[in-house]
Amino acid sequence: MLSLKSEENVSAEMRDGTVLKADIYRPDDGGDHPTLLLRTPYWKLNPRYIKTARNLAARGYTVICQDMRGRYDSEGEFLWQFMDNSLTGDAEDGYDTVEWASNLKHSDGQIGTWGHSYDGWTSWRMAELQPPALKAIHASGMGTESLDMNFGIFETGRRLEWTYMMAADMRRRSGAKHGPHSPVEAVNQWRAIERGKWIWYLPLENIPDETFSALTPHLKAFYKEQNVEMWNFDNVHPKVNIPAGMFTGWWDRVIGTVKQYTGLEQNGPDHLKGQHRLVVGPWSHMMTTLNRDLGPIDYGSQAEETWENLILRWYDYQFKGIDDGIGSEPGVKLFILGANEWTFENEWPIKRAETVPVYLHSDGSANTPYGNGSLSYDQPAGETPDTYSYDPSDPVMSVMDIDAQAMPRDQKPLNGRKDVLVYQTAPFESPTRFVGPVELKLWAASDAIDTDWTAKLILVEESGLAVNLTYGIMRARYRSGFDQEEFLDPDVPNKFTIKLNPVGIEIQPGQRLRLDVSSSDFPNFDRNHNTGKDFWSDTELKIAKQTVFHNSEMPSRLLMPLS
Numbered sequence: 001m002l003s004l005k006s007e008e009n010v011s012a013e014m015r016d017g018t019v020l021k022a023d024i025y026r027p028d029d030g031g032d033h034p035t036l037l038l039r040t041p042y043w044k045l046n047p048r049y050i051k052t053a054r055n056l057a058a059r060g061y062t063v064i065c066q067d068m069r070g071r072y073d074s075e076g077e078f079l080w081q082f083m084d085n086s087l088t089g090d091a092e093d094g095y096d097t098v099e100w101a102s103n104l105k106h107s108d109g110q111i112g113t114w115g116h117s118y119d120g121w122t123s124w125r126m127a128e129l130q131p132p133a134l135k136a137i138h139a140s141g142m143g144t145e146s147l148d149m150n151f152g153i154f155e156t157g158r159r160l161e162w163t164y165m166m167a168a169d170m171r172r173r174s175g176a177k178h179g180p181h182s183p184v185e186a187v188n189q190w191r192a193i194e195r196g197k198w199i200w201y202l203p204l205e206n207i208p209d210e211t212f213s214a215l216t217p218h219l220k221a222f223y224k225e226q227n228v229e230m231w232n233f234d235n236v237h238p239k240v241n242i243p244a245g246m247f248t249g250w251w252d253r254v255i256g257t258v259k260q261y262t263g264l265e266q267n268g269p270d271h272l273k274g275q276h277r278l279v280v281g282p283w284s285h286m287m288t289t290l291n292r293d294l295g296p297i298d299y300g301s302q303a304e305e306t307w308e309n310l311i312l313r314w315y316d317y318q319f320k321g322i323d324d325g326i327g328s329e330p331g332v333k334l335f336i337l338g339a340n341e342w343t344f345e346n347e348w349p350i351k352r353a354e355t356v357p358v359y360l361h362s363d364g365s366a367n368t369p370y371g372n373g374s375l376s377y378d379q380p381a382g383e384t385p386d387t388y389s390y391d392p393s394d395p396v397m398s399v400m401d402i403d404a405q406a407m408p409r410d411q412k413p414l415n416g417r418k419d420v421l422v423y424q425t426a427p428f429e430s431p432t433r434f435v436g437p438v439e440l441k442l443w444a445a446s447d448a449i450d451t452d453w454t455a456k457l458i459l460v461e462e463s464g465l466a467v468n469l470t471y472g473i474m475r476a477r478y479r480s481g482f483d484q485e486e487f488l489d490p491d492v493p494n495k496f497t498i499k500l501n502p503v504g505i506e507i508q509p510g511q512r513l514r515l516d517v518s519s520s521d522f523p524n525f526d527r528n529h530n531t532g533k534d535f536w537s538d539t540e541l542k543i544a545k546q547t548v549f550h551n552s553e554m555p556s557r558l559l560m561p562l563s
Contacts, residue, residue: 001059002028002029002058002060003027003028003029004026004027004028004057005025005026005028006024006025006026007023007024009073010023012066012096012097012100013096014092014096014097015092018074018075019074019075020069020074020076021067021072021073022064022067023044023064023066024062024063024065025053025062025063026061026062026106027057027061027062030106032107033060033061033062033107033108034061034107034108034110034319035063035064035101035102035104035107035108035111036056036062036112036114036315037066037097037098037113037114038063038065038066038114038119039066039093039097039113040065040068040118041068041071041118041166042118042119043071043072043183044065044066044067044072044073046183048287049065050065052308052311053065055308056308056311060320062104062106066097069093070173071169072169078169090125090126091125091126092129093126094122094123094129094131095126097126098126098133098134099131099132102132102133109133110133111131112135112136112138112318113126113127113134113136113137114311115139115140116140116141116142116287116307117140117254119139120139120142120246121142123138124137124139124142124233124236124240124260125236127139127236127239127240127244128239129239130239135242135318135319136314136318136319137240137243137244138244138246138310138311138315139260140247140248140310141248141252141254141257142254142257143254143255143257144231144259144260144263145229145231145234145256145259146231147227147229147482148256149253149254151472151474151475151499151525152227152475152478152482153475153525154223154226154525154526154535154536155253155523155524155525156522156523156524156526156527157195157398157400157522157524158253158405158524159219159222159223160190160195160198160523163215163219164186164190164211165187165190167179167212167215167216168180168185169181170213170215171213174213174214176210176213178210179210179213194211198211202539203537203539204223204537205220205537207220224534224536227478227482228482229482233259233260234263234267237263237264237266237268238269240268240269241269242272243276243277243318244261244264246277246278246279247278247279247310248278248279248280249280249282249283249289250282250283250335250469250470250501250502250503250505251282251284251289251405251408252283252284252285253284253405253406255280255501255502257278258278258280258502261277261278262347262348262349264276276331277314277329277333278331278332278348279310279333280332280333280334280504281303281335282294282297282299282303282335282337283305284401284406284407285405289407290304290305290307291303291304292304294407295409296410296467297408297467302340303335303340329344330344330345330346331345331346332344332345332348333345334504336433336435336504336505337469337503337504338459338505338507338511349502349561350435350436350561350563352563353435353562355559355560355561355562356377356559356560356562357377357558357560358375358376358425358558358559358560359375359376359377359555359556359557359558360373360374360375360515360517361378361380361423362374362384362386362421362550363384364383364385364386364387366386367388367419368415368417368418368420369422369466369514371421373386373422373423374423374424374426375423375513375514375558376426379552380550380555381551381552382551382552383551385548385549385550386548386550387545387547387548388419388420388518388545388546389418389543389545390451390518390543390544391541391543392527392528392529392541392542392543395520395521395522395527396414396419396454396522397413397522397523398521398523399468409467410467411456411458411466411516412464414516420517420518421517421518422516422517424458424514425513425514427462427510427511427512428510428513431506431509432507432562433506433507433562433563434503434505434506434507434563435503435505435561435563436502436503436561436563437499437502437561438470438499438502438503438559438560438561439497439498439499439500439558439559440496440497440515440517440556440557441496441555441558442455442474442495442497442498442517443495443496443548443549443554443555443556444493444546444547444548444556445490445494445546445549446476446530446546447490447544447545448490448530448531448532448542449487449532450476450487450488450528450530450531451476451488451519451546452473452520452527452528453476453496453498453518454472454474454498454517454518454519455473455500455515455516456471456516456518456521457470457503457513458513458514459505459507459511459513460512460513461510461511466514469503470500470502471521471524472501473521474496474498476496476528479496479497493549493554502561517548519546527541529542530542530543530544
């Protein structure tokens with residue numbers, strides 16, 4: 001490991017004269033090295049960034065951590081560009097920073113990026129403009145479409161916490177006397193006090209401005225456009241003329257990262273096809289989850305990984321020609337849950353996977369795990385539909401992590417709810433592997449003109465432990481497309497297509513696969529008020545009677561990727 005030298009608050013001037021500040025870590029050996037750039041709104045002095053930056057620098061890289069425009073030590077006004085479908089200035093600041101970094105002393109002229117989530121967004125945006133010195137990116141936890149993440153519905157729990165945390169620096173910069181000024185203080189206060197106050201608040205458009213400081217107008221504009229595509233990275237892929245590495249996890253709420261890989265391979269420059277790399281592990285969105293165990297499950301030592309190892313393996317190959325096998329590996333590396341092993345694939349989705357229908361059945365009493373709902377490969381005949389009442393004042397609560405991120409959790413707290421329909425298979429008799437996208441074709445009716453349908457796929461152990469694998473949600477008014485609102489005719493059956501996040505699992509003998517169907521997953525997603533009105537201005541909550549059909553004319557079914 002090399003000894004290090006660091007510089008703090010180094011200035012980089014953007015094309016409009018705004019000065020952004022960066023901390024630089026590099027080997028103290030007097031030599032020139034490849035440069036790895038992080039641009040972040042989350043504070044360059046975040047201990048996680050400092051640790052990773054120092055570890056990367058000790059392996060022979062110059063590492064730059066830069067506060068984005070309007071954040072912490074950098075000048076300018078922070079713009080909510082991550083959730084803005086206009087042309088973003090993040091791209092131009094990224095371009096200017098790359099060119100500045102390539103001319104620094106001790107740079108060998110090769111610039112790469114590292115970043116996850118919003119930090120990954122900054123990598124993709126700068127790559128779109130093709131700065132000459134940018135030779136590769138490593139950008140993870142960032143999907144191609146915002147609608148893949150939110151399904152056109154406001155993510156109440158996560159988005160409000162995120163905005164409250166981001167607003168802390170806005171308060172500090174403005175000199176506000178009230179409210180937290182640091183991100184750690186903000187997160188602690190949100191979870192202890194503010195969360196219970198604001199996630200239930202109606203109407204959302206009347207949230208007091210001081211709650212989220214200068215970000216309140218951005219938040220209010222944002223939640224009025226949940227059905228609008230914000231990212232449109234499909235338009236970016238043809239412009240990415242460098243290799244891209246990325247990773248995500250089966251519980252990452254932005255597992256749409258897999259589509260970044262697919263988009264590059266299908267629509268990127270031909271000469272780069274086969275040079276991109278995707279890793280999907282047994283992880284969540286947060287960087288602290290790259291461990292062997294997540295929630296109640298231990299996936300073994302082979303599941304353990306570190307952020308810096310993923311970055312180093314990529315850049316040692318790209319910039320230093322160190323090939324530990326990555327150069328000849330297939331582009332997709334997947335951790336298969338249950339089998340607890342890594343596999344390699346040549347593409348995503350896997351071409352050899354066969355889409356198989358798994359049908360919903362019951363005698364009309366699928367409510368709760370103790371009902372008579374079942375799943376099987378057999379097509380239904382004349383079966384009694386299932387019914388329940390969805391009351392938005394008493395929604396099905398999300399069983400998720402404290403930071404409002406998806407995690408594997410025992411679903412036992414929901415066992416007594418009559419507004420959850422439960423369908424499960426018989427115990428599997430042999431190992432069965434499903435890898436790829438999942439859909440639910442749901443035949444259903446409501447006496448409301450608008451409502452939601454939720455789907456949660458769950459693995460049930462012989463012990464009774466029931467752990468969520470993936471989820472999806474459909475707002476009925478968007479069943480024909482997010483850009484064509486269409487209300488329901490009360491009590492008239494419709495076929496709804498609910499897209500769930502992809503899975504990668506081998507179900508073992510004795511285990512069961514379970515599907516929970518309901519109409520709320522709160523605060524993972526905002527409640528549908530069942531009124532058809534705009535959710536940000538509506539205070540009325542209406543109880544809806546819901547019916548799910550599974551017969552020969554209306555065969556509700558899961559479409560599973562058997563591989």
